[in-house]
Amino acid sequence: MTFASRHIGPDNEEQTHMLKTIGYASLDALMEAAIPEVIRWHGSLELPDAASEEEAIAELRAIAGRNRVTTSMIGLGYYGTFTPAVIKRNVLENPAWYTAYTPYQPEISQGRLEALLNFQTMVTDLTGLTTANASMLDEGTAVAEAMTLAKRASKSKSQVYVVDADTLPQTLSVLRTRAEPLGIDLHLVDLDGGAELPGEFFGLHLQYPGASGAVRDHEQLISAAHAKGALVTVAADLLGLTLLRSPGEIGADIAAGTTQRFGVPLGFGGPHAGYLAVRAGLERSLPGRLVGVSKDADGAPAYRLALQTREQHIRREKATSNICTAQVLLAVMASMYAVYHGPQGLKDIATRVHSRALSIAGGLSAAGVEVAHTDFFDTVTAVVPGRAQEIVAALGAEGIDLRLVDADRVSISCDETTTVAHVAAVLAAFGATPGAAASSGIAALARTSDYLTHPVFRTHHSETSMLRYLRKLSDRDYALDRGMIPLGSCTMKLNATTEMEPVTWPEFANIHPYAPAANAAGYAELVSSLEGWLAEITGYDAVSVQPNAGSQGELAGLLAIRGYHRSRGDEHRDVCLIPSSAHGTNAASAVMAGMRVVVVACDDAGNVDMADLHAKIAKHADNLAAIMVTYPSTHGVYETSIADLCAAVHEAGGQVYVDGANLNALVGFARPGKFGADVSHLNLHKTFCIPHGGGGPGVGPVAVRAHLSDFLPGDPLLPGEHHAVSAAAHGSAGILPISWAYVRMMGPDGLAAATGTAVLTANYVASRLREHYPVLYTGGTGLVAHECILDLRPITKATGVSVDDVAKRLIDYGFHAPTMSFPVAGTLMVEPTESEDLAELDRFVNAMIAIKGEIDQVAAGVWPAGDNPLSNAPHTSAAVSADEWEHAYPRSVAGFPAGVDRTAKYWPPVRRIDGAYGDRNLVCSCPSPEAFED
Known part of the structure; x- marks a missing residue:
């Protein structure tokens, strides 16, 4: 094959059946009818x-063999890290995690929502701030979002944004990109040069530690910025924050950065989960996604995305950010890295990294090489007039890459993977030998506050425990490895294992x-x-x-x-x-x-x-x-x-x-x-x-x-x-x-076949469901493209059964719901994709027809409007097996509706979640495990 x-x-036989259903003799005939001739391309x-x-x-x-894997000591916000094997195999390489969709249906997303709440808690604990979102795209864009957050939240009318000259250069580039169209004036300040702050500015960005590796005490500078009405962002290294005072403790309003070094591979730049956290009072200006705690229909605690009114599909041109996604898979990995190592494990890693850097600094100083900064965490900048390029080239030939700052300076960054042998090799290139380590220059900024105190970060340190925790969470989710996710506009199709393997x-x-x-x-x-x-x-x-x-x-x-x-x-x-x-x-x-x-x-x-x-x-x-x-x-x-x-x-x-x-x-x-x-x-x-x-x-x-x-x-x-x-x-x-x-x-023919089949499956679903649910929009030929919109508004008006009711009832039938109320409120947008076979398409269609039959029962008064399988959906195993059952319909209808395979039943972990409660009660800290015992 x-x-x-x-x-x-x-397959061919199934496609023939589907084409016959919609009235076309061939896929070519369907596409000729569907795609307007004015845009149709007939080439190959x-x-x-x-x-x-x-x-x-x-x-x-x-191709991979043309890449040379070296020991990278380049730094600049990207570091070598060890991905724990249990996380690599059971998250990164596990379709239960990587084929899931955004948790817009929280009842079937409880596992990843818990992992993301762990991520938020990890970030807030380490940064010393009150609220974090559920990840950003990378550090550069996170810092850019922090800048625009400061602009809209600051009381200053100034357009000036002050930026630490020791900011990561790639972050500075992204800031320039974002600032210019908005009329924001970036003002670079050299903190080492004693530069003063301008008279007026709305925000200040600080790098902690700086790109040079320097660790500075920013507390007085932050106070001075606050006195001028500005908000302060600190781009902080989370691993460094296990040893250094947190941004919150030194007065920062916002913290931003990356979680890459928490077990996420370098990947030539990504994907990595950025983070963004804010002090109290700024949480409702926070862009991106935020996981909060709500409750379900039984009053049990449950997770959901909170503050969705900030989403761009509602605020449109009034939105202050265009971020509509996150880096969930990588945020899950980073959070699980913290869970697996725990607070002491993270501190041990940071201490080892710091000690390697101290060893390099001590050896260089003993050999008469000037070290630019005495206060640093993991990065040492050596001053070697005229010799920098020679040293970098020599070490590069040995398989160790350093950062060439300029002709006179070399930057050396240590990370979790740095060994004693690496330290010795680096020192040898400078004509130095290992000796006494430099004394730690960050004692004055040493962290004394506790962090990661929640039991989840102090429990799963054995591989057995971690493995079971990951399995428990994945069992609380619905992903493509379970069944069809017919989300319109989102295209949830096969992510083939061969594609993923490299x-x-x-x-x-x-x-x-x-x-x-x-x-x-x-x-x-x-x-x-x-x-x-x-x-x-x-x-x-x-x-x-x-x-x-x-x-x-x-x-x-x-x-x-x-x-x-x-x-x-x-x-x-x-x-x-x-x-x-x-x-x-x-x-x-x-x-x-x-x-x-x-x-x-x-x-x-x-x-x-x-x-x-x-x-x-x-x-x-x-x-x-x-x-x-x-x-x-x-x-x-x-x-x-x-x-x-x-x-x-x-x-x-x-x-x-x-x-x-x-x-x-x-x-x-x-x-x-x-x-x-x-x-x-x-x-x-x-x-x-x-x-x-x-x-x-x-x-x-x-x-x-x-x-x-x-x-x-x-x-x-x-x-x-x-x-x-x-x-x-x-x-x-x-x-x-x-x-x-x-x-x-796929090749050229396979790609075209995928397109044709996607259009075929959408029209097949639309054709079979049209007599049960109006299909809202079609072209002049009566065909849809790759997705169709089912209009539930007449049903809602006649019966009170809402689009939410149908979406939640689909969970009982073993499906993730289609896209709800986009682009038209009160509708479902269905996109079957080319990857679902006829059996799965029919399973979905039959479920939707059966649900229409249930709606008819409500309309006929057989089931009360307020007590029926739709209004009470989804049904958990606990609800269906409870000693008491006082509903107007039998348990079998609740838990095993028509066509559901009893041997492969998916049970949602919680009942319908109260969205409004979650928006009113923002929580960015893990609830106690006891809250979920029942």
């Missing part, structure tokens, strides 16, 4: 022919993002190949994989448009047209790119209202920068007016941004770069099989036509006008082998 036949669920993708799984792995082995190979996992180019030749080949393939698939001329989420891809694409207009002297072009149906991140991204959002109406069929579009173009023609449009539309329809839309915007001098969220309905049949678009971002975690990992990791490459290629994001460590959107040049490069393998194994 080919890989494509394993990736695509329905110039990609390598499909490789077998064995061939693809062999090719990836060869991610943990040392040659991909253990490469520092700033390693010498010769050591990352394999990554250079991988990135170049994948970017070229994505350009061919989309019809664009250039691609950058730097954006590490779809939201970052959106921002990068809009910044490219902004840069293009400014290069032509058109700074006044700042209006971005956005259809009312668009993803909420679109509007937020436009505002972050310095644009004004103008909403374009949609017609009754869900299409962009062309009359309103032309009116808005006419009104804003002189200032039109861009239009952002999702294609196929957010409503799951191939709009026939897309070419006219592109032409109208271009005629007015604007650029066309096609959101690539739904590219999986186009691959092999239409290319945005050829039907009128100028730029798109892609979601590799959707169309190209990178797993969602419970809400992240993701990659959001940006693809552009040639005239925008000079404005793509650049390497954050290289000087230049165009700065970075992510902290590493290639973003989350460590998971790019997944998409590379997918494209390589």
